[in-house]
Amino acid sequence: MHWKKIVSIVLICMLVFLIAGCDYVRAVPASVLHWGSRGDTVSEVQRRLKQWGYYDGAVDGVFGTGTSTAVKEFQRKNGLTADGVVGDSTAAALGIRLSGSSAGASAGGGSSGERDLELLARAVHAEARGEPYTGQVAVAAVILNRVESPKFPNTIAGVVYQPGAFTAVSDGQINLSHGDEARRAARDALNGWDPSYGALFYYNPVTAIDPWIFNLPIHVTIGKHVFCK
Amino acid sequence: MKQKWIQYALPILGAAVVLGGLVTWGIKERQKQQDYKAYMDNLYSKSYYELVGHVQNIQTDLEKLAISGDPEQTWILLSNVWRHADSAQQNLGQLPELGVPGSDMSKYLNQVSDFCQVLMDRLSQRQPIDVENQEVLDTLLVSCVQVVDSFSAGQPPQGEDALTTQIEAPYQAIQQTSIEYPHIIYDGPFSETRLSPDLSHFKGEDVDADTAQRRLTSFLGDGYTIERGTDTQGDIATWGFYATPDDGDGRLYCSVSVTGGQVLTLLWDGATPVSAMDEEAAYQAAIDLVADKGLNGMVPQYRQREEGMLLVTFAYQQGEVLCYADQIKVQVSLADGRLMGWEATNYYLSHHRRDIPDPTLSPGQAEAMLRRGLAVMDRQLALIPLETGEEVLCYEFKIDNGGQTYLIYINADTGHEEEIFKLVENEKGMLIIKNTGGRGHWAHKSQL
Numbered sequence: 001m002h003w004k005k006i007v008s009i010v011l012i013c014m015l016v017f018l019i020a021g022c023d024y025v026r027a028v029p030a031s032v033l034h035w036g037s038r039g040d041t042v043s044e045v046q047r048r049l050k051q052w053g054y055y056d057g058a059v060d061g062v063f064g065t066g067t068s069t070a071v072k073e074f075q076r077k078n079g080l081t082a083d084g085v086v087g088d089s090t091a092a093a094l095g096i097r098l099s100g101s102s103a104g105a106s107a108g109g110g111s112s113g114e115r116d117l118e119l120l121a122r123a124v125h126a127e128a129r130g131e132p133y134t135g136q137v138a139v140a141a142v143i144l145n146r147v148e149s150p151k152f153p154n155t156i157a158g159v160v161y162q163p164g165a166f167t168a169v170s171d172g173q174i175n176l177s178h179g180d181e182a183r184r185a186a187r188d189a190l191n192g193w194d195p196s197y198g199a200l201f202y203y204n205p206v207t208a209i210d211p212w213i214f215n216l217p218i219h220v221t222i223g224k225h226v227f228c229k
Numbered sequence: 230m231k232q233k234w235i236q237y238a239l240p241i242l243g244a245a246v247v248l249g250g251l252v253t254w255g256i257k258e259r260q261k262q263q264d265y266k267a268y269m270d271n272l273y274s275k276s277y278y279e280l281v282g283h284v285q286n287i288q289t290d291l292e293k294l295a296i297s298g299d300p301e302q303t304w305i306l307l308s309n310v311w312r313h314a315d316s317a318q319q320n321l322g323q324l325p326e327l328g329v330p331g332s333d334m335s336k337y338l339n340q341v342s343d344f345c346q347v348l349m350d351r352l353s354q355r356q357p358i359d360v361e362n363q364e365v366l367d368t369l370l371v372s373c374v375q376v377v378d379s380f381s382a383g384q385p386p387q388g389e390d391a392l393t394t395q396i397e398a399p400y401q402a403i404q405q406t407s408i409e410y411p412h413i414i415y416d417g418p419f420s421e422t423r424l425s426p427d428l429s430h431f432k433g434e435d436v437d438a439d440t441a442q443r444r445l446t447s448f449l450g451d452g453y454t455i456e457r458g459t460d461t462q463g464d465i466a467t468w469g470f471y472a473t474p475d476d477g478d479g480r481l482y483c484s485v486s487v488t489g490g491q492v493l494t495l496l497w498d499g500a501t502p503v504s505a506m507d508e509e510a511a512y513q514a515a516i517d518l519v520a521d522k523g524l525n526g527m528v529p530q531y532r533q534r535e536e537g538m539l540l541v542t543f544a545y546q547q548g549e550v551l552c553y554a555d556q557i558k559v560q561v562s563l564a565d566g567r568l569m570g571w572e573a574t575n576y577y578l579s580h581h582r583r584d585i586p587d588p589t590l591s592p593g594q595a596e597a598m599l600r601r602g603l604a605v606m607d608r609q610l611a612l613i614p615l616e617t618g619e620e621v622l623c624y625e626f627k628i629d630n631g632g633q634t635y636l637i638y639i640n641a642d643t644g645h646e647e648e649i650f651k652l653v654e655n656e657k658g659m660l661i662i663k664n665t666g667g668r669g670h671w672a673h674k675s676q677l
Contacts, residue, residue, distance in 0.1 A: 003237055004236060004237065004240060007237075007240035007241060007243075007244055010244055011240060011243060011244055011247065014244070014248075014251075015247075048420075048500075051479075052478040052479060052480075052499065053502065054434070054480075066298065074478070075498075077478070078503050078505065079480075079503055089503070091505050091538075092501060092503075092536070092537075093500055093501055093502075094500065094501075095500065096317050097500050099617065100490070113555065115395050116364075132498060133482075133497075133498035133499075134482045134496055134497070134498055134660060137496060149336075150335065150336040150339035150340060151332060151333070151335050151336045151339075152317070152322070152335065153319065153322035153335075154318070154319075154339070158322045162322050162323075163323065163324065163325035164325045180501075180536065184501070184535070184536060187535060188496065188570070190557075191533075191540060191558060192558055192572050192575070193494065193496055193558075193570070193572050194574075195461075195463065195482065195484070195494065195496060196461070196463040197428065197461050197463055197467070197574070198463065198464055198465070199463075205333075217463060218462060218463075219462060219463040220459055220461040220462070220463075220469075221459060222459060222461070229463060229464075
């Protein structure tokens with residue numbers, strides 16, 4: 001009797017362990033967000049609506065009544081059909097991308113310019129999603145500044161994929177699909193906007209561990225990142 | 230009795246199966262991991278060995294350059310050094326950085342590659358390598374020898390533990406050798422003088438935060454609530470503000486320069502406008518906006534439609550000459566034509582009253598320098614900023630070659646073909662391609 005109990009407990013523990021080990025299950029983003037939807041994209045929507053004063057509930061990734069009302073108000077104010085559902089046009093106005101929606105006309109697709117833009121956007125998304133928009137532009141600008149500097153590789157791919165240069169590249173986040181915000185940030189940087197005014201480095205003072213980086217002259221702090229040269 | 234036995238056997242068997250499965254899986258995963266490690270090791274080793282090989286070639290070719298008397302041979306040697314230095318620099322970028330990134334060795338290799346290109350360019354204009362240039366080449370050779378020596382000091386170890394140790398040992402050796410890399414100044418983008426922005430034209434009295442805020446308020450006009458934001462330091466110091474429109478979702482991130490109190494940058498952080506107006510009307514709105522700010526002589530160059538906004542780039546025209554270095558970029562909303570973005574840093578860094586001498590060549594003579602058979606669609610005098618920071622007067626020819634549009638810049642004094650850009654027009658506007666990576670055409674280049 002005693003035996004059975006022990007073995008059963010061990011078996012259950014193993015099962016739990018196996019299930020816990022399967023932590024790579026990702027919530028598949030819905031192609032339209034509506035009441036009852038859940039996930040990261042919903043959180044994004046809630047974050048923005050909150051930032052702009054439409055929503056004052058919790059940013060919890062659950063599309064409930066509060067979120068629905070906020071979406072309707074946003075749609076009303078921006079000339080969209082106020083149905084409380086986030087489809088392609090509402091998502092575009094919010095600045096996010098829904099999976100399964102057609103990527104906004106990437107013309108000249110396959111041209112080197114578009115490839116560079118896409119890579120830069122993914123790098124920005126990997127490194128700085130959740131950061132203020134200006135911070136994202138600054139991150140993209142740092143990458144471009146490095147391309148132009150003799151101390152770093154001379155191509156966008158060379159800079160982004162330089163081993164160890166960006167933690168989000170080293171751990172594979174570079175392969176996540178980016179949102180429209182990251183794309184806009186990358187494009188603004190390619191068009192010449194640089195809120196860091198020439199910075200070559202940035203770090204998060206809370207998580208940075210290399211002592212040498214703290215000695216570099218600081219240009220500006222945006223969100224969680226300190227930009228320096 | 231039998232029942233009891235089965236009662237125990239089954240769960241124990243079950244546990245054994247699960248355990249066995251886990252162990253097998255574990256072993257397979259470890260195997261995979263070791264394979265990947267080996268794969269990475271091999272890639273790193275390849276990059277390392279190629280790097281060493283290229284640098285050794287640079288040394289040999291620089292030595293030959295010092296004694297070659299034949300211009301053709303000199304040309305070939307220069308192009309070899311250029312090629313090896315460029316490849317070496319790429320190899321270096323594929324190896325993991327140890328210590329402070331932004332390597333001095335990388336900078337050295339870029340300068341070598343760059344300097345050779347400059348000499349090749351001059352050779353092509355019949356200017357041989359002079360004594361000064363040779364001295365620079367000699368200095369570069371001295372450093373090269375030091376780099377080669379440092380490689381020999383650390384042989385990459387073999388052995389299984391290798392991922393970091395494989396690279397770490399030779400790398401430590403390289404970084405511990407104190408190599409005196411020369412500071413060379415020459416006509417190239419990686420010259421010492423180009424590593425910081427040129428502030429010689431960035432003039433004006435310093436302003437304090439309050440004055441800056443007043444300037445911003447009068448720049449934006451009514452309808453905005455302005456509060457203090459993040460200031461920047463460094464080469465360009467600015468006062469930072471946030472301007473929230475009374476009607477609108479989001480705010481403008483604003484920078485006003487300390488020197489001269491100019492509005493340098495506006496960046497919109499908020500909802501993307503929903504297109505509602507005609508592109509032509511938005512284009513005109515952008516032109517009116519720039520004129521409204523008292524900036525005269527700004528001529529619109531290119532426009533691009535991007536997600537609810539129209540980007541229009543402007544360049545300053547002095548007399549007949551377009552000065553590309555003095556550029557301003559404006560983003561207007563395609564919902565109502567209001568100002569959403571502004572980038573004038575390059576304009577304020579480089580704008581000044583220029584003494585532009587008349588071109589030596591007539592338009593006809595310049596056009597004769599073009600390759601035969603090209604259809605010329607348009608012509609314009611332009612002052613283009615070279616990689617060195619210098620400005621050169623050129624005739625800008627817009628030509629059509631088999632359906633593709635290009636811009637060719639012919640030096641207005643020497644007839645030398647300075648640059649070629651490819652224009653790609655798509656439904657969003659104009660895309661200007663020079664080569665991959667970076668910011669491209671002067672209408673987009675940054676001085677920083």
